[in-house]
Amino acid sequence: MRRSRVVLVLNVLILIAAISALAMLALIALGGVSTATTFTAGSPISTTANGVTTISLPVTVTNRGYFALSGIDVKMNVADAAGNRLINGTLGPLTINPGQTSSFNATLVLDTSKLSPTALHDLATTSQNLTVSATLDANEPPFIAVSGSVSAQLKWGAPVSGLTEGTPTFSQYNSTTIQVVVPVSFNNDNAYYTVSGNGKIAVMNSSGTQVGSGSVTLNVPPNTSFSQNVDLFVTLPQSQLQSLITTDQTLSYTAVFSLPSGGSAFSISQPITYHWGAPLSGLTVGAPQVSPYNSTAFQVSVPVSFTDNSATIAVSTNLNAELFNSTSGALVGTGTLAVQAAPGASFSNAMIVYVKVPTSGLQTLLFNDVTLNYRAQVTGASSGVSFTLTKSVAVSWGAPVKSLAVGTVTVAPDNATYSAISAPITFTDGSSFLTVSGTASGYITDSLGNNVGTISQLTIGPVTPGTAFPGTLSGFVANSAAGNTSFVLHLTIQTAWGTVTTEVTVSA
Amino acid sequence: MSGGKLALRVVLAVVFGSLAALFLAYLPSAAGSFAKQAAGTANAAAVESIVNALINPSLPAVGAVVAALVFLGFLLRGTKVYGPILMVLGLALLAYVYLAFQGGTIGLTIPQGLQYAASGSVSIGVSTLMLLFMVAPLLTLVKGLVLTVMKSGESPPVA
Structure with missing residues (x-):
């Protein structure tokens, strides 16, 4: 009987243990599932x-x-x-x-x-x-x-996938700024979020200095594409402006795109290069040609040529030339040339500068060959940008009264007080462009400097460039000096450019 | 024992033995296939692999032994061998629980082939739960021991 009770107790315990274990497992599983549904x-x-x-x-x-x-x-x-x-x-x-x-x-x-x-x-x-x-x-x-x-x-998926820029279009915005229109496109391959916000673009030059900027508003939903023109404004450095007008060059920049993405900004650098065709490409001032103009001035012809290599800018401006004495810096002549050229066209013409015959130093210039040095300064403006070109001009000055010579004086009695004299006078017009016209007169002294006579006015010329002038000086000397073997002729030569004096010792 | 009681005992033995075989042997062996069918084609192989990893390969065999012992237990209840059968059944159930809970720590390695190329490992500590499930088999073992001792103390029947 007692043994049967032990077995009965064991049976009950086994049943309780089995039910407890299964119940516990069920509670854990049920609790887990129920809890999971509240998440x-x-x-x-x-x-x-x-x-x-x-x-x-x-x-x-x-x-x-x-x-x-x-x-x-x-x-x-x-x-x-x-x-x-x-x-x-x-x-x-x-x-x-x-x-x-x-x-x-x-x-x-x-x-x-x-x-x-x-x-x-x-x-x-x-x-x-x-x-x-x-x-x-x-x-x-x-x-x-x-x-x-x-x-x-x-x-x-990359939010900015396949970022590409099309060919930029350059145009002049103002005198110091060019506008660059860059077609920008990319795909938002990300499946989760929209690329939105303001995209900023900084344009950096080769030394890393920001020279331009632009912005674009983005709203690119997931798995869509973006394609839009972005305006960039690039400030040209003053030092580069003139060279851009006259010199073809490749402009190299780096565009740094800062694109918003998920609250952060991603920066992407892309090079931008543009082959700039200068509107006055190869602007050249050729060798000046000097030619006569009138009795007081000569003209300098300055050949000017260039090609408008710009794709969009038509040249229509006036070139102004100023000629300066390279020694004194004084302005000695000016000229103007209207130039016009369509994109792709070439221009070639001569600018005429009128230069007054220099009067200072006439004493030297009239009798001696010299080289006159000038500085030609050509200025102009294109698309609001001014430019200056400088060219040295050397003018070979041939003496208008070159190799002045007075031959032997012939003395002949004239009256009780004076004797008549005559002497051959010659010179060559060594100028290549000036015609000499004027008069020569003066007085006569002996070797001691005593005034002994006068020279009558002699009309000179016109003597054309490269030709010789033959003439005869005439006058009177006091009979007391008629026997002298030499005289000093003090000649005063008056020309359209001024009056100069010179002394010539002659024998009798 | 009358013929009717014997027949009832056989029926009970078959029923409980079959239930034990179904839940303890067949289901563990077929769980992988069931999971594979439930998971669909995308992750079928990987899910089957996970389920198979959770179930010790020896579990269906031990489950079959347990089912056989359940059958014998019902059939030979009250006999002299009933006590030893319960002892063996208790040991078999202990082994079954131990294998089912993988010794108290279920280790799982996520196989290749899942979506997003997921991989990794998970460790689930279930020692307490395993011990809880071992109580009933232990008591069965004790019961078998008690019955064996009781049977061995009885005087043999007079011929």
């Missing part, structure tokens, strides 16, 4: 500061089980194909007691300041597989303790 996630809240984007995902869960959930700790990070950590996410550690509702934030942190520009660039422009890694710890004491690590590949 709700709110709208994510994104904040960005100092390059750190924090995405908070509010989560609410109610523990409908019969045991506490403790040590819930989830850590997650997302890395790009190169292994750079992009996102760091945490949840917990948390404990949720039975029947308790818990609200908490799962946070995802994207710290772009810790990412290299290369990594950001690749992320923005290259579709790739991101590696999502997560570790999980959770307990339902005393029955279950879960820990695990999982990684998965997440396809990342």
Whole structure:
């Protein structure tokens, strides 16, 4: 009887143990399933500061089980194909007691300041597989303790994929700024978010200095394309303006596109090159030609030529020339030439500058060959940009009264006081462009400087360039000096350019 | 024992033995296939692999042994071998529980072939639960021991 009771007790215990174990398993499973159905996630809240984007995902869960959930700790990070950590996410550690509702934030942190520009660039422009890694710890004491690590590949579509710029169009905006219109297009291959905000474009020159800028408003939903013309305004350095007018050159810039993406800005650099055709390409001032104009001036013909290599700018302007004495700096002549050329056309013509015969130094210039040095300064303006070209001009000055010579004086008695004299006078007009006309007169002294006679006025010329003048000086000397063997003739030569004097000693 | 009681005992033995075989041997062996069908084509192979990893390969065999012992237990209840059968059944159930809970820590490696190329490993500690499930087999073992001792103490029937 006692043994039967032992067996009965054992049977009851076995039944209780079996039911308890199965009931416990059922409670755990039922609690897990019930709790899982209470899991709700709110709208994510994104904040960005100092390059750190924090995405908070509010989560609410109610523990409908019969045991506490403790040590819930989830850590997650997302890395790009190169292994750079992009996102760091945490949840917990948390404990949720039975029947308790818990609200908490799962946070995802994207710290772009810790990412290299290369990594950001690749992320923005290259579709790739991101590696999502997560570790999980959770307990339902005393029955279950879960820990695990999982990684998965997440396809990342580049938000700025296939960024291309079309051929830029350059135009003159004002005298110091050119407008560059660049067609920009790209695809937002990302499936999750819209590329929106203001895209900024900085134009940098070869030394890294910003010389221009532009902006574009973006609103590119996922899996759509963007295509738009972007206006850039590039300020030309003053030092480069003149060379742009006269010299073809390749303009090389770097356009730095700063595009907003997910609260952060991605910068993408693209070179921009433009073959600039100068509107006055090869502007050349040729060798000046000097020719006679009138008795007081000569003309300098300055050949000017260029080709309008600009695609859009037609040249229509006046070129002004000023001729300066290169020694004194004095302005000695001016000229103007109207130039017009359509894009692609060449221009060639001569600018005429009228130059007055120099009067200062006439004493030297009349009797001696010299070289006159001038500085020709050609100025003009095209598309609001002024330019200046300087050319040295050397004029070979041939003496208008070259090789002046007076032959032997012939003395003949005339009256009781004076004797008549005559002497041959010759010179050559050595000028290439001046005709000599004027008079010669003067007085006569003996070797001691005593005034002994006069020279009658002699008309000279016109003597054309390169020809010789033969003439005869005549006058009177006092009979007291008629027997002298030499005289000094003090000649005063008067020309259209002025009066000069010279002394000639002659024998009798 | 009358013929009717014997027949009832056989029927019970077959029913409980079959139920034990169904839940303890067949279902563990077929769980992988069921999961594969439920998962669809995309992750079928991987899910089957996960389920198979959760179930020890020896589990269906031990389950079959348990089912056979359940059958024998019902059939030979009250006999001299009933006690030893319960002892063996208790040991078999202990082994079954141990294998089912993988010694208290269920390790799972996520296989290749899942969506997003997911991979990794998960460890689930279930020692307490395993011990809880071992109580009934232990008591069965004790009961078998008690019955064996009791039977061995009885005087043999007079011929």
